[in-house]
Amino acid sequence: MTAMMRKYLLAWMCLQLPMLAHAEPPGPASVAAPVAEAERYARRCQSQSLHRTVKPQGTMLWGTRRDWDTEKVADERSSVLVSVGLEPLRLADAQVKAMKLEGGLLVATSATSPARGLPAGRGVVGTVLQGRASDGKPVEVAICGAEPSPEDPGMAWYRIEAWNAVAQEWENPCVALARVPDPRALAVGGVWDESGAHHPTPGRFTFACENGAITKCISWGYKPWASHAGQSLAHFHQACTRMARADYCGNGRSHTHEDTALDIYDRLGVLARTTEASAGWEPARASFEAAWATDGATCLARTRDGRALSAILQECPNRFRTGAALELGKGERCTVRRTDMSPAAALLSNQSYEPPKGAVPQDKGP
Structure with missing residues (x-):
């Protein structure tokens, strides 16, 4: 190979390297690789998905997204999160043994004081609970923040994230609107089914998002x-x-x-x-x-x-x-x-x- 040919070959390889570095990985782009449990929990409440594009239609019941797949046209009676169980605790502080709902407040309890609960709601933030979508599939829910209501001390606004198994990341399941771009949620006892009927199911509650009818009626x-x-x-x-x-x-x-x-x-x-x-x-x-x-x-x-x-x-x-x-x-x-x-x-x-x-x-x- 002549010196001139080697020079041209080297120049061509240098041009190709940046393109290879930015090439799309093989396989369908819509499916993310599974994330290990320890890494999944470490990622919670990090606000990794702040730039979602949401186009809600009509007036929502739960105020949640209909489906994790943004390309899918889903029925208005479907939701990525319809209810949450008070047990089991998927992840919690070492001293937290259980969770209970008192009015509009989630209260963490310990083994030493199961009846009274921890002071000032301590132990609630950071907890991961087991939720359920409208299709019955399980979905983990992380409590990222708790803001006492200035109008009602018996109620708190919660900032939550749910594990999006499609994208393999934590996302706020609440639909954002122009008037409430970063919606919070209320903890409301019982479960609403796809027909809009409420069921006072023991041990389960609803994270009702700020832009949904459940929360509007409370407000x-x-x-x-x-x-x-x-x-x-x-x-x-x-x-x-x-x-x-x-x-x-x-x-x-x-x-x-x-x-x-x-x-x-x-x-x-x-x-x-x-x-x-x-x-x-x-x-x-x-x-x-x-x-x-x-x-x-x-x-x-x-x-x-x-x-x-x-x-x-x-x-x-x-x-x-x-x-x-x-x-x-x-x-x-x-x-x-x-x-x-x-x-x-x-x-x-x-x-x-x-x-x-x-x-x-x-x-x-x-």
């Missing part, structure tokens, strides 16, 4: 662990989750859009009907929409997103009946009502703005 005053005027607010909270999502049929499907303005009022007086105009609400533009029970609407005047009432009748046949309009008083008038329940049994009612004429309901997936 509006319906704390399910509290009472008002001598009555438990648990049923009012459940009815509120149906109302917030416009889940008329009680099947878990929403008929609304994010950030829709609502006026909510109930028969206990937790929230009263708004009569004065403000920057966020104009009573003159609003009208009665529906009355609500724990399993959906008891009667409707119209839909929130502009779809025809006939579409609701088809979605849940035999649930509602039409006929002469029913006057409820104070300007409230039902066009369709339940076949198995009186509108008077409603716990909550709401007003909303009528959608613009010709408005097309958003598609919320299959």
